[in-house]
Amino acid sequence: MTTAAAHAHPESFLRTYVFSTDHKTIAKQYLVTGIFMGIVGGLLSYVIRMQLANPGQSIPGYGVIGPQQYNALVTMHGTIMIFWVAMPILLAALANFLIPLMIGAKDMAFPRLNMMSFWVFFLSTVVLLVSFFVPGGAAAGGWTSYPPLSGTAAYSGGQWGVTLWLLAVALEFVAFLMGGINFITTAINLRAPGMRLFDMPLMVWMQVAAAVIFLFSVGPLIAGALLLLLDRLAGTGFYAPAAGGDPILFQHLFWFFGHPEVYVILLPGFGVIAEILPVFSRKPIFGYRMIVYATIITGILSFIVWAHHQFIAGIDPRLATPFSITTILISVPVAVILFSFIATLYRGSIELASPMLFALGTLAVFLLGGVTGIHLGVAATDIYFHDTYFVVAHFHYTLIPPVAFGFFAASYFWFPKMFGRMLNERLAHVHFWLTFVFMNLTFLPQFKLGFMGHQRRIVTPTFFEALRTPEVEQLQSMATVGAVCLLLSQILFFANVAWSLRRGEKAAPNPWRANTLEWTTPSPPGHGNFDTAPVVYRGPYEYSPPGRSEDWFPQNLAPEKGAGS
Amino acid sequence: MGTAAESGFREATEVPTGRLGMWWFLASELVIFGGLIATYLLFRWRHPEWGAESVHTINAAGAFNTLVLLTSSLTMVLAHAAVERGDLARAVRNLSFTFLGGVIFLVVKVYEYTHEIQEGFTPLTNLFWSFYYGMTGLHALHVVGGMVAMMVVRSAVAKGRDPQRVEFVGLYWHFVDVVWIFLFPLLYLSS
Numbered sequence: 072m073t074t075a076a077a078h079a080h081p082e083s084f085l086r087t088y089v090f091s092t093d094h095k096t097i098a099k100q101y102l103v104t105g106i107f108m109g110i111v112g113g114l115l116s117y118v119i120r121m122q123l124a125n126p127g128q129s130i131p132g133y134g135v136i137g138p139q140q141y142n143a144l145v146t147m148h149g150t151i152m153i154f155w156v157a158m159p160i161l162l163a164a165l166a167n168f169l170i171p172l173m174i175g176a177k178d179m180a181f182p183r184l185n186m187m188s189f190w191v192f193f194l195s196t197v198v199l200l201v202s203f204f205v206p207g208g209a210a211a212g213g214w215t216s217y218p219p220l221s222g223t224a225a226y227s228g229g230q231w232g233v234t235l236w237l238l239a240v241a242l243e244f245v246a247f248l249m250g251g252i253n254f255i256t257t258a259i260n261l262r263a264p265g266m267r268l269f270d271m272p273l274m275v276w277m278q279v280a281a282a283v284i285f286l287f288s289v290g291p292l293i294a295g296a297l298l299l300l301l302d303r304l305a306g307t308g309f310y311a312p313a314a315g316g317d318p319i320l321f322q323h324l325f326w327f328f329g330h331p332e333v334y335v336i337l338l339p340g341f342g343v344i345a346e347i348l349p350v351f352s353r354k355p356i357f358g359y360r361m362i363v364y365a366t367i368i369t370g371i372l373s374f375i376v377w378a379h380h381q382f383i384a385g386i387d388p389r390l391a392t393p394f395s396i397t398t399i400l401i402s403v404p405v406a407v408i409l410f411s412f413i414a415t416l417y418r419g420s421i422e423l424a425s426p427m428l429f430a431l432g433t434l435a436v437f438l439l440g441g442v443t444g445i446h447l448g449v450a451a452t453d454i455y456f457h458d459t460y461f462v463v464a465h466f467h468y469t470l471i472p473p474v475a476f477g478f479f480a481a482s483y484f485w486f487p488k489m490f491g492r493m494l495n496e497r498l499a500h501v502h503f504w505l506t507f508v509f510m511n512l513t514f515l516p517q518f519k520l521g522f523m524g525h526q527r528r529i530v531t532p533t534f535f536e537a538l539r540t541p542e543v544e545q546l547q548s549m550a551t552v553g554a555v556c557l558l559l560s561q562i563l564f565f566a567n568v569a570w571s572l573r574r575g576e577k578a579a580p581n582p583w584r585a586n587t588l589e590w591t592t593p594s595p596p597g598h599g600n601f602d603t604a605p606v607v608y609r610g611p612y613e614y615s616p617p618g619r620s621e622d623w624f625p626q627n628l629a630p631e632k633g634a635g636s
Numbered sequence: 637m638g639t640a641a642e643s644g645f646r647e648a649t650e651v652p653t654g655r656l657g658m659w660w661f662l663a664s665e666l667v668i669f670g671g672l673i674a675t676y677l678l679f680r681w682r683h684p685e686w687g688a689e690s691v692h693t694i695n696a697a698g699a700f701n702t703l704v705l706l707t708s709s710l711t712m713v714l715a716h717a718a719v720e721r722g723d724l725a726r727a728v729r730n731l732s733f734t735f736l737g738g739v740i741f742l743v744v745k746v747y748e749y750t751h752e753i754q755e756g757f758t759p760l761t762n763l764f765w766s767f768y769y770g771m772t773g774l775h776a777l778h779v780v781g782g783m784v785a786m787m788v789v790r791s792a793v794a795k796g797r798d799p800q801r802v803e804f805v806g807l808y809w810h811f812v813d814v815v816w817i818f819l820f821p822l823l824y825l826s827s
Contacts, residue, residue: 260653288667290671295675298675
């Protein structure tokens with residue numbers, strides 16, 4: 072496996088596996104940390120779901136749960152899944168592994184900065200995990216940490232939980248800024264000779280777009296978090312109305328970042344799909360440039376939709392209509408991307424291999440997430456749906472497609488490149504269908520619960536008379552059965568990985584007959600990636616080109632002399 | 637980090653990779669200060685009475701510090717120009733002058749803080765002073781960061797290594813300077 076690199080350049084164990092500057096090793100470090108945090112976040116959701124189905128009963132493996140603990144669990148589940156699972160896996164791991172390989176570079180532009188980025192991220196992970204065990208428990212003010220709940224120790228249940236949360240998130244942001252600057256610079260400057268911007272695989276475009284969006288949106292929240300920290304530690308009153316401050320200000324700063332963040336996570340997921348669909352349809356991607364332009368427009372629009380999270384927060388009502396309009400508007404470029412993906416399939420020779428299954432699953436699930444977003448983006452309907460399970464169902468339907476389905480699609484697709492072995496295909500199919508069915512069983516009932524007016528973030532729903540009906544209990548039980556089965560289904564994936572790492576079929580350099588440059592390297596690639604520096608002659612998606620016996624045309628294959636094109 | 641070219645990396649756009657990285661880094665810094673300044677401005681419009689507070693800042697000290705930072709930016713440019721001509725000794729000397737400018741800036745800032753706190757204007761006095769200490773404090777941290785980076789670059793250039801980094805640390809220093817150009821009128825002069 073990675074020993075190929077060690078053979079080529081004999082370096083110490085520490086340099087090769089721990090403080091490595093090799094982008095592939097750093098990608099694996101992010102991947103392992105992200106997966107570990109995914110297991111933590113998944114176990115938290117198990118406790119949450121068990122409580123909701125059987126309020127007040129002892130939960131196997133956890134015990135009885137109190138309101139403060141429940142709030143902490145919900146807060147940490149959200150925080151971990153967004154910042155410590157979606158970000159490290161979809162951005163850091165995939166971008167680190169793929170950008171240099173896809174553009175024909177030996178490594179990132181700043182390898183040492185890259186290493187530092189991971190270790191700052193690792194530190195942030197430790198700080199966040201430590202916060203579970205401090206007096207007063209972990210942060211419990213929601214993953215958005217609105218003041219006044221997060222503003223003083225008196226409201227947040229303890230001095231340390233929220234303070235460590237803020238510190239961990241700040242470190243995480245620093246890590247991803249370092250990573251993002253690296254991704255952008257690398258894609259701009261380290262492209263192989265012949266590769267123009269519009270020859271880059273869409274994955275690279277999407278990762279760069281995500282990094283740029285992150286970079287321009289996170290600053291105000293860093294400033295806002297600094298002010299919140301000063302409120303907590305020094306006793307200033309930036310968010311305290313009694314001192315002349317304004318708690319709504321934090322909501323603006325948070326969502327100015329928080330909404331673009333949705334696209335920061337979504338776009339790399341779309342990137343995965345864009346790479347997989349052409350390979351398993353044996354067709355060029357439909358509307359390559361259209362997808363790039365739509366991505367850029369999505370990125371720009373994502374900066375002017377944030378107040379749709381605050382329709383009932385007491386913002387000026389005149390703001391509601393403009394923000395409703397921009398929110399509906401952003402669904403246009405996103406729909407352009409989705410329809411281009413669907414059009415890619417049209418009359419292709421489709422092979423339902425495991426990466427393709429998960430890519431198609433992403434599209435199917437995301438469609439429902441996107442459509443229900445319209446209910447929440449329009450102020451008139453959002454006022455009813457706000458803070459109900461409809462919102463919970465909606466954002467799980469939008470984020471599980473890129474984060475979970477996208478990650479699995481990417482795993483089944485690039486695992487051979489990363490580790491040099493194929494995953495077991497039959498096990499992968501079972502894993503897909505179980506994940507797909509149980510994901511829907513978990514979250515479809517929550518749309519219904521939201522329609523019925525079921526608020527979220529309440530520890531004991533049966534406390535309210537309106538929620539003490541058999542139908543509510545039935546729907547909650549369905550969701551819990553779905554969630555537990557969904558979590559258990561993931562064992563198949565880990566079993567597959569564990570088995571394949573040792574016993575899997577050895578992977579050829581290009582097992583999927585794909586065009587992009589990463590498939591021209593050995594599986595796994597050694598230190599420096601390419602044996603000879605690649606030269607690029609064409610775009611990344613030239614499948615089934617006319618007048619060629621093979622149905623793919625690698626980017627680096629020199630055109631035959633005398634042949635027309 | 638400027639070693640990218642030496643280690644054989646390609647520069648597809650002919651812009652040095654280090655300069656490119658620095659500009660993106662500055663973009664990320666810009667939105668941090670941008671968010672903070674926008675927040676302050678929104679509050680400032682809502683509180684016209686803050687004008688009476690900013691009278692208690694020491695305008696002369698602020699003006700002097702503006703001059704110090706502008707002069708240090710000049711010596712920074714001279715350092716860069718010296719590198720372009722290949723005169724590394726002169727570049728090192730100008731980096732030292734720039735560093736000295738940072739030291740003077742911080743000394744004056746410490747004098748101001750001391751004076752203001754003795755007058756009874758602490759970070760907790762009211763929201764204006766919270767903003768004053770918060771924003772100038774964050775800026776001062778950036779000055780310190782720039783000075784540390786400058787020392788690292790200076791000691792490398794003194795040994796004849798990585799002279800191209802003078803330009804990158806210079807970009808950063810000018811940015812810190814520009815932020816101060818915004819903070820000075822907003823916090824000191826807006827009475």
